[in-house]
Amino acid sequence: VDSVTGEESVQRMMAEKVLTVDTMNSCVKKVEYAVRGPIVLRAVQIEKELKEGVQKPFSEVIKANIGDAHAMGQQPITFFRQVLAMCSYPELLDDDRFPEDAKGRARRILQGCGGQSIGAYSASQGIECVRQDVARYVERRDGGVPSDPDNIYLTTGASDGIVTMLKLLVAGEGRSRTGVMISIPQYPLYSAALAELGAVQVNYFLNEERCWSLDVSELRRALADARRHCNPRALCIINPGNPTGQVQSRQCIEDVIRFAAKERLFLMADEVYQDNVYAEGCEFHSFKKVLFEMGPEFSSTVELASFHSTSKCYMGECGFRGGYMEVVNMDPEVKAQLTKLVSVRLCPPVPGQALMDLVVNPPQPGEPSYSTFIRERKATLSSLAERARLTEQILNTVPGIACNPVQGAMYSFPRVTLPARAIREAEERGQAPDMFYCMKLLEETGICLVPGSGFGQRDGTFHFRMTILPPTDKLKILLSKVKDFHQRFIQQYS
Amino acid sequence: MSVLRAISPDLSRIRLVDQDCLSKRAAQIREALLQGLERPFKHLIDISLGDAHRGGLQPITFVRQVISACLYPSLLDSGRLPTDVKSRARNLLKQCEGESVGSYTATCGLPKIQHSLSEFISRRDRGVPSSPENIFITSGSQQALMLVLRLFVHGKGSLQTGIMTPVPSSPLFNMALSSLGGAVVPYHLCEEEGWTLRLDEMRRALATARRHCNPMGLYVINPGNPVGQVQSQKSIEDVIRFAAEEKLFLLADEVYQDSVHDPTAEFVSYKRVLHEMGPPYSNTVELASFNSASKGFMGECGLRGGYVEFVNLDSAVMGHIYTLFSTEACTAVMGQIALDIMANPPRSGDASYTAFFEEVQNRRNTLNNNAKRVQETLNSLDGMSCQPIRGGIYAFPQLHLPARAVAKAEEAGVAPDLLYCMLLLEEMGLCVGPGSEHLQRKDTHHLRLCIATPEDTLQEVLERLSTFHLHFMRLFSG
Numbered sequence: 009v010d011s012v013t014g015e016e017s018v019q020r021m022m023a024e025k026v027l028t029v030d031t032m033n034s035c036v037k038k039v040e041y042a043v044r045g046p047i048v049l050r051a052v053q054i055e056k057e058l059k060e061g062v063q064k065p066f067s068e069v070i071k072a073n074i075g076d077a078h079a080m081g082q083q084p085i086t087f088f089r090q091v092l093a094m095c096s097y098p099e100l101l102d103d104d105r106f107p108e109d110a111k112g113r114a115r116r117i118l119q120g121c122g123g124q125s126i127g128a129y130s131a132s133q134g135i136e137c138v139r140q141d142v143a144r145y146v147e148r149r150d151g152g153v154p155s156d157p158d159n160i161y162l163t164t165g166a167s168d169g170i171v172t173m174l175k176l177l178v179a180g181e182g183r184s185r186t187g188v189m190i191s192i193p194q195y196p197l198y199s200a201a202l203a204e205l206g207a208v209q210v211n212y213f214l215n216e217e218r219c220w221s222l223d224v225s226e227l228r229r230a231l232a233d234a235r236r237h238c239n240p241r242a243l244c245i246i247n248p249g250n251p252t253g254q255v256q257s258r259q260c261i262e263d264v265i266r267f268a269a270k271e272r273l274f275l276m277a278d279e280v281y282q283d284n285v286y287a288e289g290c291e292f293h294s295f296k297k298v299l300f301e302m303g304p305e306f307s308s309t310v311e312l313a314s315f316h317s318t319s320k321c322y323m324g325e326c327g328f329r330g331g332y333m334e335v336v337n338m339d340p341e342v343k344a345q346l347t348k349l350v351s352v353r354l355c356p357p358v359p360g361q362a363l364m365d366l367v368v369n370p371p372q373p374g375e376p377s378y379s380t381f382i383r384e385r386k387a388t389l390s391s392l393a394e395r396a397r398l399t400e401q402i403l404n405t406v407p408g409i410a411c412n413p414v415q416g417a418m419y420s421f422p423r424v425t426l427p428a429r430a431i432r433e434a435e436e437r438g439q440a441p442d443m444f445y446c447m448k449l450l451e452e453t454g455i456c457l458v459p460g461s462g463f464g465q466r467d468g469t470f471h472f473r474m475t476i477l478p479p480t481d482k483l484k485i486l487l488s489k490v491k492d493f494h495q496r497f498i499q500q501y502s
Numbered sequence: 503m504s505v506l507r508a509i510s511p512d513l514s515r516i517r518l519v520d521q522d523c524l525s526k527r528a529a530q531i532r533e534a535l536l537q538g539l540e541r542p543f544k545h546l547i548d549i550s551l552g553d554a555h556r557g558g559l560q561p562i563t564f565v566r567q568v569i570s571a572c573l574y575p576s577l578l579d580s581g582r583l584p585t586d587v588k589s590r591a592r593n594l595l596k597q598c599e600g601e602s603v604g605s606y607t608a609t610c611g612l613p614k615i616q617h618s619l620s621e622f623i624s625r626r627d628r629g630v631p632s633s634p635e636n637i638f639i640t641s642g643s644q645q646a647l648m649l650v651l652r653l654f655v656h657g658k659g660s661l662q663t664g665i666m667t668p669v670p671s672s673p674l675f676n677m678a679l680s681s682l683g684g685a686v687v688p689y690h691l692c693e694e695e696g697w698t699l700r701l702d703e704m705r706r707a708l709a710t711a712r713r714h715c716n717p718m719g720l721y722v723i724n725p726g727n728p729v730g731q732v733q734s735q736k737s738i739e740d741v742i743r744f745a746a747e748e749k750l751f752l753l754a755d756e757v758y759q760d761s762v763h764d765p766t767a768e769f770v771s772y773k774r775v776l777h778e779m780g781p782p783y784s785n786t787v788e789l790a791s792f793n794s795a796s797k798g799f800m801g802e803c804g805l806r807g808g809y810v811e812f813v814n815l816d817s818a819v820m821g822h823i824y825t826l827f828s829t830e831a832c833t834a835v836m837g838q839i840a841l842d843i844m845a846n847p848p849r850s851g852d853a854s855y856t857a858f859f860e861e862v863q864n865r866r867n868t869l870n871n872n873a874k875r876v877q878e879t880l881n882s883l884d885g886m887s888c889q890p891i892r893g894g895i896y897a898f899p900q901l902h903l904p905a906r907a908v909a910k911a912e913e914a915g916v917a918p919d920l921l922y923c924m925l926l927l928e929e930m931g932l933c934v935g936p937g938s939e940h941l942q943r944k945d946t947h948h949l950r951l952c953i954a955t956p957e958d959t960l961q962e963v964l965e966r967l968s969t970f971h972l973h974f975m976r977l978f979s980g
Contacts, residue, residue, distance in 0.1 A: 025788055025816050025819075026750065029818045032654070032819055033654060039825055039829065041825060076606045078599065080600060093574035094570075096566050096836075100570060123556045123559075127802040127803060128556040129556065164641060168830075324604060325604040326606045327835035349681060354644050356806070357834035357837060359834065
């Protein structure tokens with residue numbers, strides 16, 4: 009098409025835009041992300057209204073929708089912030105207020121940076137000395153199972169690594185289109201990424217009656233179903249679980265590995281909550297460790313990517329966007345493509361890389377900062393454990409709310425029984441019933457939760473995800489308000 | 503055989519930049535020098551990347567003081583930091599949930615910083631209004647570019663989305679586009695005219711492209727990367743008119759807007775020109791403008807702070823962009839803070855102003871002087887020519903290589919300018935980038951040097967380069 013005359017061109021300009029909902033990438037339209045979705049937007053709006061003096065039955069909005077510990081008052085680890093402050097402003101290295109071990113770390117990190125500045129780009133895969141430290145951490149954590157720094161990729165939060173791996177995996181057309189198995193309920197980054205990539209989401213249901221456990225028989229069912237219409241190539245598992253909070257047993261992890269080996273599936277193990285384990289008898293087992301303990305039949309064949317982050321655990325440093333992934337048994341040619349792919353986004357934020365270095369290489373016994381560090385970490389984790397227990401306990405006193413034990417992570421995902429009338433009214437409004445419930449809760453109490461429909465759930469069941477993060481006093485108030493609301497709601501719609 | 507063998511075909515299409523083999527070799531040499539191995543040079547100089555701090559320039563003190571106080575608020579009680587640093591840090595912390603920079607922020611960034619950016623843009627554009635809700639704060643401009651490209655790219659065969667991109671190109675942009683399944687539609691900048699954008703060439707490129715793909719966007723870089731041109735207002739108007747006529751979405755990469763060296767040149771934003779053209783252009787042409795804290799006087803590449811401003815986008819589409827972006831949580835808070843300072847630096851009367859102003863002026867003078875010196879020196883060499891470096895942070899001189907050198911390179915199976923760079927690295931310990939990374943007119947060869955480096959480093963660079971060049975030309979001539 010040659011360029012047009014002046015008049016015609018003006019007419020064309022007045023017509024359709026270049027980018028409309030019809031001309032845009034149709035996959036993008038399918039993307040949803042409940043954690044920051046419509047209910048949160050309404051919560052932000054309500055906050056504005058409160059500020060403007062609008063009268064409401066509550067004086068503040070409590071955002072229990074997102075896994076952000078600092079937002080709810082959790083304190084950062086002193087040592088980490090000291091080192092990072094010195095990395096940003098190296099003049100502070102001569103300041104007496106900072107302990108020697110913190111100074112040593114800062115100097116070491118700066119040595120690894122271009123021009124000794126955290127403002128220089130790092131290599132796309134991440135600062136080398138940080139990757140080495142991550143590898144050593146993984147080895148220690150996994151009882152000596154070797155870890156090669158070359159298999160470590162630093163990422164912008166774990167999300168960056170997860171999406172990158174999914175990009176790598178998705179191929180094929182029609183019946184050979186890649187299918188990716190993901191738990192229901194799941195963290196909606198997975199469904200969003202799969203929707204955008206046009207991959208097939210293959211759901212496997214966690215067992216609510218048995219504490220959200222993972223049954224291999226359910227994996228088999230899901231896989232067999234999926235094979236009829238796509239090419240399932242990967243299995244994603246979140247352990248400890250989000251939103252469900254279960255901590256998988258070692259046996260379960262072995263079973264999953266065996267299943268992945270047999271069915272030739274690439275394993276993606278989202279382990280960002282690995283330090284958030286509360287329930288007695290529960291223990292975090294890394295997929296990599298279990299894989300290697302199962303012997304060479306599995307450890308030399310099963311392809312695995314494990315993900316970790318600085319946003320959760322006891323650090324809660326979401327705003328740094330620090331993370332890493334470790335790839336195991338990846339084909340060298342594929343790994344070359346992965347390395348190429350990560351270079352497209354340049355590099356992860358350097359402060360986040362520096363923070364990850366400290367997380368994997370914290371103060372050691374005998375070092376000046378050790379006792380403070382241990383004290384702070386313990387206090388944070390035990391407070392979380394206490395709030396996990398409290399949440400489960402109080403929610404279970406409400407008739408119509410059933411909460412599985414919050415074994416780990418940062419959320420409760422209770423099931424709510426909704427009266428038929430409420431369900432009908434929701435459907436009339438074109439809303440998912442649990443969205444209808446949560447919106448009402450927000451409007452009446454100022455508490456922002458995320459409806460279970462945002463995470464996936466069995467048909468006909470309803471849930472909400474609530475974080476355990478508000479400080480204990482506030483959490484108690486929150487829980488009692490949820491209790492009161494629920495009882496009112498049931499009464500209203502019975 | 504690996505499960506992953508059959509991976510996404512789009513990925514195999516990405517051309518990995520040649521940079522990799524050079525930077526790997528540079529790292530090896532650096533290591534060897536540390537081990538005490540003998541080389542004809544004492545230390546390695548690497549000016550191949552657009553990274554001011556790596557090149558030896560220092561961060562701006564005020565920026566780092568504010569960041570350190572935000573990271574470790576106990577510093578606010580010390581006498582160590584100037585009062586304006588403290589009040590800025592306190593203010594920023596108040597904006598953060600839980601008053602911690604470790605919290606997530608709103609998807610598009612801290613509202614206060616979006617607001618600062620909108621005022622910055624408006625001031626820069628002589629009052630053209632800018633709305634905070636059209637500003638998305640991203641992890642560097644690269645994330646913003648990819649976000650926008652994701653909205654477009656889909657389709658195969660003749661429906662494959664094409665985006666017009668300048669040659670010499672930004673390899674990163676082309677890689678991003680290819681990785682998403684889009685088609686690169688190259689349009690050549692005119693070297694002889696100082697790397698101008700020529701409409702006839704753009705029309706030619708577009709017409710050719712329409713035979714095999716669906717061009718939907720036009721990517722321009724102003725000031726140029728790597729070529730350093732600064733578009734005149736008229737040139738920008740012509741491009742806008744072209745985009746309007748041909749129904750192309752405009753992507754204006756303006757990350758070097760702060761680096762204009764030629765006193766006769768002036769950065770004018772696409773948004774301002776669009777506005778000044780009035781209706782129907784001003785209220786219909788769709789535009790995304792990109793900026794970053796990685797370039798300009800700050801050079802904070804590692805903090806990953808950037809933004810995109812959308813103009814005239816369909817509101818339903820904006821809703822989808824927001825949802826899409828929300829899946830990536832938020833931009834790193836340190837990067838956002840750098841942007842805040844970029845948008846709203848210390849003012850006259852503030853405690854840090856004098857020192858800040860001096861540092862920034864020195865930075866600007868360094869770049870201006872470097873641009874001048876590089877041009878003069880390289881143009882004085884036989885077999886090299888350098889167009890005026892009006893803006894940006896690179897020099898992109900052309901190498902006029904003897905036939906024998908080209909033949910030698912062909913034998914070795916590498917691009918001639920890459921061969922030149924490899925030999926330069928081995929013999930002189932100087933790492934620069936090859937033009938072949940950028941796509942370039944056939945049978946032309948170039949080098950890419952980053953000029954964001956201290957003046958004495960640049961002096962050393964030019965000495966090493968001149969010495970090598972003379973030797974190289976002599977070796978391959980005759």
